[in-house]
Amino acid sequence: MRLTFWAGFWTFMLDQISKYLVVHVLNLRERGEIDVLPPFLNFRMAWNEGINFGLLNTSRWILIALALAICVWVIVWMMREKHGRLARIAAGLLLGGALGNVLDRILYGAVADFLNMSCCGFENPFSFNISDIAVFAGAFGLIFFAGEKKTR
Template identity: 65%
Template sequence: MRLVFWAGFWTFLLDQASKYLVVHILNLRTVGEMDVIPPFLNLRMAWNTGVNFGLLSGYGDLTRWFLIILALVISAAVLWWVYRDTPNRLGLLSAGVLIGGALGNVVDRLLYGAVADFLNMSCCGFDNPYAFNVADITIFVGAFGLILWGGKQKHP
């Protein structure tokens, strides 16, 4: 469980530090966008009040509190699952990064009322209109890792 804690801690810290840098130091909330490695990587400020791609964003505080509670319940369920099933090290690491990312987005919703998304990637003539953040990446990677390595450890 120590691996889950530390993976979650460092993931949460990286997510919140990147958001602080982008929102407050680079002032992307006012500037709006910055090209980093055009067209592949750009910073585009987007405040997501819903779930992925802004789904359910039109319901205000109801959606905000529902998503906060949902993220906390899922994080607790993942913790309970890894405690009960004791997956291998990659499973524990996956659980930690998923939980750290989920809690990073919870903090955004509590502080700003929305999740701070800012990474935008496009390629090969496709102009991606959506933005995401470090927490979104780690939630995806953690969930995928739990699918691959989340089962019980096999003891010889």
């Protein structure tokens, strides 16, 4: 469980530090957008009040409760069964990312999304953040690695 904790802790910290720097230090909240490596990587401020890309725009408290319930379920699942190293890291990524977005909903009322990637003539209208990447990677990691049992 220690590996899950540390993976989650560093994911959460990286997410929150990146959001603080982009939203407050670079003042993306006021500027709206900054071209970093156009057209591939841009910072575009978006406040996501829904689940993903603004879908299921409902009460932030319902989304907070849902995310926390999923976190508790993942923790219990990880503690009850023996899982391999990659599954424990994946669980940490998912937990750290989910908790990063929970804190945003508490602090800002919405999730601070700022990463925008486009390529090859396709203009992506959506933004995301490090927590979103971590939740996605963690969920897929659990799908692929949760069946591997811990070996000694």
